[in-house]
Amino acid sequence: MIKKNVVNDFIVLTKEQDSKYLIIFNDFLSYNLKIIKVFRSIEDTKVSLIDTEYGKFVLKVFAPKGKKNERFIKSMLKGDYYEKLFHQTARVRQEGFDAPNDFYLLAERKTLRFAHCYIMLIEYIEGTELADIEHISDSLKHDIKNSIVSLHHHGMVSGDPHKGNFIIEDDVVRIIDLSGKRPSASRKAKDRIDLERHYGIVNDKKDAGYYLLTYKKALRSFLRKIKRKK
Ligand SMILES: Nc1ncnc2c1ncn2[C@@H]1O[C@H](COP(=O)(O)OP(=O)(O)OP(=O)(O)O)[C@@H](O)[C@H]1O
Ligand SMILES: [Mg+2]
Incomplete structure (x- = not known):
């Protein structure tokens, strides 16, 4: 079951009641994460492998910069892709299809339906x-x-x-x-x-x-x- 939480000024979706993902998110907010590896670090996207007391996870931070007006209008009309992805992932995995990486937490700072940034905690696939x-x-x-x-x-x-x-x-x-x-x-x-x-x-x-x-x-x-x- 997907749970919606509010943490500081973030709207946070988590998979299951499990609070461990919220604990990791709070550690992120207080700069208290152990980063093992940085997979990608470009202007708007940072993808890292983190080590936590609950195991390894991938943390993706996406903060798109340009075309703000266009993205605002799109979000009002079409909603939010990452939120949809969060729900889709939970659904297909429930259906027994587990090729897509699991998606444990999505945190967004929002104005109406428009997200200024996305913080994602996802399954680390070792391979x-x-x-x-x-x-x-x-x-x-x-x-x-x-x-x-x-x-x-x-x-x-x-x-x-x-x-x-x-x-x-x-x-x-x-x-x-x-x-x-x-x-x-x-x-x-x-x-x-x-x-x-x-x-x-x-x-x-x-x-x-x-x-x-x-x-x-x-x-x-x-x-x-x-x-x-x-
Ligand atoms: N769940 C994961 N497990 C293991 N490695 C991952 C995972 N997610 C991302 N990575 C690593 O980080 C890289 C960048 O991640 P991702 O593809 O999500 O970023 P992106 O900037 O959206 O990429 P793209 O170039 O496809 O637009 C991947 O190519 C992979 O090496
Ligand atoms: Mg990619």
Whole structure:
């Protein structure tokens, strides 16, 4: 069961009644965390591996900077992707699909539905990133494809299935950094097209979503060409 809490000026969603995630969040607020490794540190995103009394976790802090007005309007119209991702993750894992990393806590500082920053506590997956595998075998490609097909079947999309967003843990394909967006036919088609682009996994499903996406792409590049000619 997902629980909503208020901690300082953050709205905090946690998985289960368990307070250990809130304890870790409070440690974060008081700069009391042990960081083992920094996976990513760019202007708006920090991803770290932390060690706590409850074990290792990944802590992701995302504070988008630009296009504030646009993001504000989008959040009012469409809601909040990370909140959706939190609920989606809990749902699919309840359904028995556990390829996506578990998501334990989401803290947001909000104005109405608009989040200024996101703090996420997620499952640490210990394994090998696809980016670190030199030769991706046919059998691994088959498993990657199945993981995305199952993800779609459970009503989620990856949004960006590149080699940094899969980790092989004990020979099992795990998916990280999911999108939380509505799993429309064209978003699912985009995942399949991306699999073909990144891994040569042939997209054998050319449905309405696929044609809508390719039509939109063609239209966009046509409009770009016209603009350039002006
Ligand atoms: N749950 C996890 N378990 C293990 N490693 C992780 C996990 N989450 C993130 N990482 C590591 O941190 C890196 C960056 O994390 P993540 O993909 O969430 O950030 P991002 O900035 O959204 O990435 P992208 O480049 O896909 O936009 C990953 O490529 C991976 O190396
Ligand atoms: Mg990523």
